[in-house]
Amino acid sequence: xxxxxxxxxxxxxxxxxxxxxxxxxxxxxxxxxxxxxxxxxxxxxxxxxxxxxxxxxxxxxxxxxxxxxxxxxxxxxxxxxxxxxxxxxxxxxxxxxxxxxxxxxxxxxxxxxxxxxxxxxxxxxxxxxxxxxxxxxxxxxxxxxxxxxxxxxxxxxxxxxxxxxxxxxxxxxxxxxxxxxxxxxxxxxxxxxxxxxxxxxxxxxxxxxxxxxxxxxxxxxxxxxxxxxxxxxxxxxxxxxxxxxxxxxxxxxxxxxxxxxxxxxxxxxxxxxxxxxxxxxxxxxxxxxxxxxxxxxxxxxxxxxxxxxxxxxxxxxxxxxxxxxxxxxxxxxxxxxxxxxxxxxxxxxxxxxxxxxxxxxxxxxxxxxxxxxxxxxxxxxxxxxxxxxxxxxxxxxxxxxxxxxxxxxxxxxxxxxxxxxxxxxxxxxxxxxxxxxxxxxxxxxxxxxxxxxxxxxxxxxxxxxxxxxxxxxxxxxxxxxxxxxxxxxxxxxxxxxxxxxxxxxxxxx
Numbered sequence: 001x002x003x004x005x006x007x008x009x010x011x012x013x014x015x016x017x018x019x020x021x022x023x024x025x026x027x028x029x030x031x032x033x034x035x036x037x038x039x040x041x042x043x044x045x046x047x048x049x050x051x052x053x054x055x056x057x058x059x060x061x062x063x064x065x066x067x068x069x070x071x072x073x074x075x076x077x078x079x080x081x082x083x084x085x086x087x088x089x090x091x092x093x094x095x096x097x098x099x100x101x102x103x104x105x106x107x108x109x110x111x112x113x114x115x116x117x118x119x120x121x122x123x124x125x126x127x128x129x130x131x132x133x134x135x136x137x138x139x140x141x142x143x144x145x146x147x148x149x150x151x152x153x154x155x156x157x158x159x160x161x162x163x164x165x166x167x168x169x170x171x172x173x174x175x176x177x178x179x180x181x182x183x184x185x186x187x188x189x190x191x192x193x194x195x196x197x198x199x200x201x202x203x204x205x206x207x208x209x210x211x212x213x214x215x216x217x218x219x220x221x222x223x224x225x226x227x228x229x230x231x232x233x234x235x236x237x238x239x240x241x242x243x244x245x246x247x248x249x250x251x252x253x254x255x256x257x258x259x260x261x262x263x264x265x266x267x268x269x270x271x272x273x274x275x276x277x278x279x280x281x282x283x284x285x286x287x288x289x290x291x292x293x294x295x296x297x298x299x300x301x302x303x304x305x306x307x308x309x310x311x312x313x314x315x316x317x318x319x320x321x322x323x324x325x326x327x328x329x330x331x332x333x334x335x336x337x338x339x340x341x342x343x344x345x346x347x348x349x350x351x352x353x354x355x356x357x358x359x360x361x362x363x364x365x366x367x368x369x370x371x372x373x374x375x376x377x378x379x380x381x382x383x384x385x386x387x388x389x390x391x392x393x394x395x396x397x398x399x400x401x402x403x404x405x406x407x408x409x410x411x412x413x414x415x416x417x418x419x420x421x422x423x424x425x426x427x428x429x430x431x432x433x434x435x436x437x438x439x440x441x442x443x444x445x446x447x448x449x450x451x452x453x454x455x456x457x458x459x460x461x462x463x464x465x466x467x468x469x470x471x472x473x474x475x476x477x478x479x480x481x482x483x484x485x486x487x488x489x490x491x492x493x494x495x496x497x498x499x500x501x502x503x504x505x506x507x508x509x
Contacts (some may be wrong), residue, residue, distance in 0.1 A: 004055060004184050008176045015172035016165065021408055023161030030157050034150040039117040042132045045075055046115075046143045053079065053136045076100070076122075076129055076144040078108050085109065086139070090126065100126060108133075108142045186215035186222040190229060197233070208237045238413060253312035256269065258304045269297040306437040310420065313444040319360045326355040326364065326398060326468075330387050333368040343381035346372075349388035357398055363445045364468075370438040371402040371464050379406030392467055397451070400466040409457040418443040419453060442466075 046506045048070045071077065071091055078088040078100075085105045089097035104122040111120060111133040121128050126149075131144030193213050200207055212230050217223030272294040276287060313319070327350050338346045357364075368387065375385045388401045409417065416422050421436035442464075446453045 003187075004180050007180045007184075008173065009175035011180070012169060012172050012181060015168055018163040019161075019168050023158075023165060026161065027154055027157050031150060031154050034153055035147075038130050038147070038150065039132075040286075041072075042117050042130060042143060042145055044313075045071055046132050046141065047147065049141055049143050050134065050136050053139065053141055059390060072145075074141070074146045076108075076126075076131065076146075078105065078142040080109060080142070081138060083109065108144075108467050111142055113140055120144070154325050186220070186226065189213060189215055190222065193229065194309055202236075202240060206237075207240070241462050252311075254307050258308035258311065261304045262301065265297050265301045269294055269301065272297060292482065303437065306441060310437065310444055313441075313448055319363060319445075319448045321358050321360065324334045324357050324359050324361045325365055326352070326357050326389060326400070327351070329361065329368055330389060330400070333372055334367060334387055336369070337372045337376055337385070341376045344376045344379070345382065345384040346376075347384065347386045349386055351389060355389050355398060358471070359449050359468065360445075363448070365443050367445050367466065368400070368402075370442050370465075374438055374464075375402055375404040375406070375462075379404050392469075394467055395469070396471075397467055397469040400468065402464045404462050405460050406462060408462055409455070409458040411457075414457065418453070458502040 073091050073093045073095060076088075079086040085108075088100050088105045088108065090100060092098055099111045101123060104126055107120055107122055108131065111131055113133040113135055115132055115134050117130050119128055120131050126146075128147045129144040130147055131142055133140055133142045135141075190213050193211060197208065197211055201213070201372065202208070212483045213226035215223050216227040216230060218227060218419075237323060272290050276290040276294060282290075330348055330350055334346050334348050337344070372385065373386060376383070379385075384405045385402045386401075388403070390399045390401070391397075392399045413422075418439050420440040422439070443453055446466055446468070449468055450471075451466060453467070454465045456463050456465075
């Protein structure tokens with residue numbers, strides 16, 4: 001239940017409770033007051049009836065015990081001698097006496113003779129009466145007045161209270177809803193701002209510059225919350241700027257170090273190769289050592305080139321958009337892979353017509369090569385590798401897939417598969433060394449093209465899927481998590497004509 005609803009219901013419940021208490025108190029007070037007034041009237045009526053009975057006992061002529069003088073309409077008078085009713089009557093509105101039933105007389109005979117008023121039900125014909133019984137000589141005098149006026153007044157007040165409580169409930173609901181809505185509007189703005197921040201990709205240091213809560217009045221609780229929230233956003237922005245500066249320094253260092261390392265590595269490789277070629281008289285162990293120096297310098301040069309490429313991609317460089325025949329790149333990469341690893345069964349599954357996309361041909365070729373190399377490097381001999389092209393299932397564009405039938409990837413390693421220097425040696429067999437940068441380069445290049453890369457893996461079926469959009473420039477500008485890249489033109493030709501029937505091309509020999 002929302003806070004607004006709880007507040008409204010609480011206010012309405014409080015109004016109902018207060019109204020119910022006031023109404024019940026009013027009804028009880030009215031009943032008590034009117035009953036007290038009747039008790040006073042019964043006392044006076046009893047005194048009059050006593051004098052009238054005493055006059056009858058003294059033998060005065062013209063005394064009618066059934067019609068005591070001075071009694072009001074509805075007054076009940078009964079005389080009992082030795083437990084037997086002598087006279088029992090009720091005066092009507094004209095002052096005429098009317099007899100009561102025997103059952104009513106029996107109920108009156110049970111009244112305590114102590115002069116205290118008490119309520120007695122005399123049956124449906126007469127109703128409830130407030131009566132008082134006293135001794136007058138040998139007789140017992142019972143005098144009573146009807147309770148109907150009291151009950152009528154109480155019920156009238158009850159319905160008035162019900163109507164008033166209903167009206168108060170309706171008014172309280174409307175007023176509470178309006179007041180609570182207006183009172184919680186600042187809190188809703190704080191919640192909306194928090195939701196906006198939660199949905200924002202916090203990859204830029206200036207992402208929170210325009211996000212602020214307008215309600216910062218320190219005199220109110222919501223204002224203090226809004227002020228604290230704004231200070232928190234400021235601290236987050238400062239932390240993001242510090243992080244961005246730190247990352248920029250790291251990227252710059254990696255780029256500078258990689259650039260500077262290329263020259264000495266080239267020198268080491270050159271001198272090692274020269275010494276190996278000219279070392280006819282050198283011992284075999286020295287020749288072997290020089291060959292190892294040469295091979296390791298080549299491997300280190302490749303790593304440095306990968307690091308430099310990643311640093312430049314992070315800075316939004318190294319991408320030049322143009323029309324690219326993706327089908328040709330796939331066929332070239334598969335043929336190269338077959339030549340490098342003939343023990344793997346390599347196939348392609350592409351449409352019969354060329355698939356043309358807008359992108360950087362060299363970088364897209366590197367994506368395909370890295371994925372194919374990753375598949376043949378981390379799978380045993382005889383594994384089937386299939387490279388395919390198909391219309392994208394997630395929107396306009398192309399899906400490039402690299403599937404292998406190897407042993408699969410450890411599920412615990414999948415979330416960090418595209419991180420730099422990530423290696424899952426324990427889950428997949430290794431036949432050659434790996435720097436852990438190949439898939440990171442794939443992810444960076446694909447993001448620079450405005451696309452995305454996904455992987456699904458289970459034993460016997462591992463699939464890398466690269467989504468490439470038709471218009472990479474628009475995708476890059478729309479995607480908050482994608483590096484901006486170089487300015488490129490939109491795809492005018494788009495993807496190839498997918499209406500052609502796909503044909504599987506087997507490049508195995």
